[in-house]
Amino acid sequence: MLKEISSYAERLKVELLDFMEEYIYPAEKEVEEYLENPENRWTIPPIIEELKQKAKSQGLWNLFYADDNYGKGLTNYEYAYLCEIMGRSLIAPEIFNCNAPDTGNMEVLIKYGNEEQKQEWLTPLLEGEIRSIFSMTEPTIASSDATNIQTEIIRVGNEYVINGKKWWSTGAIDPRCKIAIVMGKTDPSAEPHKQQSMILVPMDTPGIEIKRPLKVFGYDHAPTGHAEVHYNNVRVPISNLLLGEGRGFEIAQGRLGPGRIHHAMRGIGQAERALDLLIDRAEEREAFGSKLIDKDVIRVQIAESRLEIEQARLLTLSTAHKIDQYGAKAARKEIAMIKIAVPRVALNVIDRAIEVHGGGGVSQDFPLAEHYAHARTLRIVDGPDQVHIRDIAKLEIRERRKNKSIKL
Template sequence: MLKELSPKAQKIKDQLTQFMDEHVYKNEAVYEQQLNDAEHRWVVPPIIEELKAKAKAEGLWNLFIDNEEYGPGLTNYEYAHLCEIMGRSLIAPEVFNCNAPDTGNMEVFMKYGTEEQKEKWLKPLLEGEIRSVFSMTEIEAASSDATNIQASITRDGDEYVINGKKWWSSGAMDPRCKVAIVMGKSDPEAETYRQQSMIIVPFDARGVEVKRYLPVFGYDHAPHGHAEVHYNNVRVPASNILLGEGRGFEIAQGRLGPGRIHHCMRAIGAAERALELMIERADGRETFGSRNIDKAVIREQIAESRIEIDSARLLTLSAAHKMDTEGNKAARKEISMTKIAAPRMCLNVIDRAIQLFGGAGVSDDTVLAAHWANARTLRIVDGPDQVHLRDIAKLEIREQLNERTSKEKEPVR
């Protein structure tokens, strides 16, 4: 099944690897230092804008876009190889303008935006000049089932009025954040999957209130941050509705397919880096009279990690290939399987590496702790594990029973 990369994708991959070696890893500490040196951490570290300018100049920009009008036009399968490399560093996705939630929001604007919306919001996002938020999850609703979402989007003359209490709106703390895509109910009486809409809200609109930031295991993820955001009687022009009233679920489906798989690709890159660190550490340390790298138990962990990483990569690539050849809908089961397997694998591998590093593993002296915290959130975001397991089982059972029914119909020979 493994296809060779096209010469175009291979060239970008080589260039990206070189860029990471020359510019990204060594500036991770600079990024953190600049945030620490600032008056507060919700500022843009200058190094990120320098790296973005370099990456853009080299054409390593908007690599996630499969549409040649806006980006390099790579397939999901090709992008998987690049996204994995970016996942090795927590600062890398933004360097190449490939970070969530901006990627998903750009996809929404590309697919569903009017020319005016594209001009106003998509263009500066594509240029990396502004950042954005996707506000779906609510404090008071179990949001893994999006039919529970209660925020209201009510038509009033030429405007819509938005009210709701959202949280975990990633990127809301970023001083460059200028726009939110908000999901809410425009018609509570409509059929379940036609009740919700998505609407564009300029982030400086009156009534948008960023209440507090939410740390992840103590990490602030500055300067983007995740925040509780209240929308209090926010008024926007009626033309800000995306695609039309009642089309929220349709947009959510279109937005989440590729985004889910991007997280998985990055998780594979994070795991690869953890395994490299693990081997380097084991090679450099001795306990109880022998080198750690020579101990059977540690070799076993290295082997287990390699098996798990390669298995998750194959699953991810096969999902990406199916998305390319049969479409996102046909690849639903594979996407869900990947969304379960890759974060689990990543957490296992990083956990082994942390153990081998001892105290250093849980400190900020290595990237391991921050990558672990990030990977742990992946079992919750974009559909918690249990929701994906439910979907996989449903699709598997449907396939098997349909198959059995059609076999039963075959004449007995």
């Protein structure tokens, strides 16, 4: 049985749905046309900043954080409904200041930053004035095992000197990007999970080199983009370190748990958008003497999609509720489950919608191709499926052994 959300969350949900219909969906084409001009490719479409101000003025801002001091005081369960709505459009999360990687970075600063760090970087992020990146993944090692990370963060006097190569630093090319959270080794001789630290690196620091934008199935995701970033003898004050040396894994776990559930929530929104488009297309197209919507094969696809979406949504809501009740650590298995299940469902539904759209489904005339690329990427982001499957099995076996040891 689904738990009811508060009247406050219900009101935000209605307002968000209205905002999406009135402003977000119509703006998608305007953003696309603006970015098709080569001169605009890595600049910010004016409509994005206009809608951010409108969303802020309507109170649809920083919905992701539960604390009233920084967000709207929503539980994870309540935010799940709102995050799903935002997930229906790839431009929507930023407009409500609920986009990755900024949400994760803001949570890091809230949980682990000192007052000076919060004042300098958290405040402008909460206001949507700047953007940020999370520099963790590296091109030369398997980053799914973060003990492999080779970037060096070496203390020299009152500074840390950073050397390393990172990639998939989402947002690094964005002209508004001002700060990076970089993960690297401060003590290679420590035990494996105590070698890493995280540090704040302003993007205008000498030695930072944006090597190239990276494409996802041909999409460069301008103007935000994903980048390969090299840190060449980058020097920052020791006061830029987060929490303390050897605390990088602790910070990473605190950051990635909420991020994984946010990705899942948005993924359900992508699946819902795809199913809507599938039905609309089937209603208007005719083949072999009848409308597509009247053909059994299409109706099977619609029914299968609805079944999968509802299962994924219920699992996600259950996970969100467990986090609210017992914390992210207690919901570790469920978080891993939705990280696997939701992208699979989104890919299934989007693929069916592409099939019904025919050639249009793989073109730029519909959002399906880009949504498919995004959903496929989610199977890698914040840990690939295989890592989460391993964790689920390990936790399941542990629970079974514990239960067997209990005398009934």
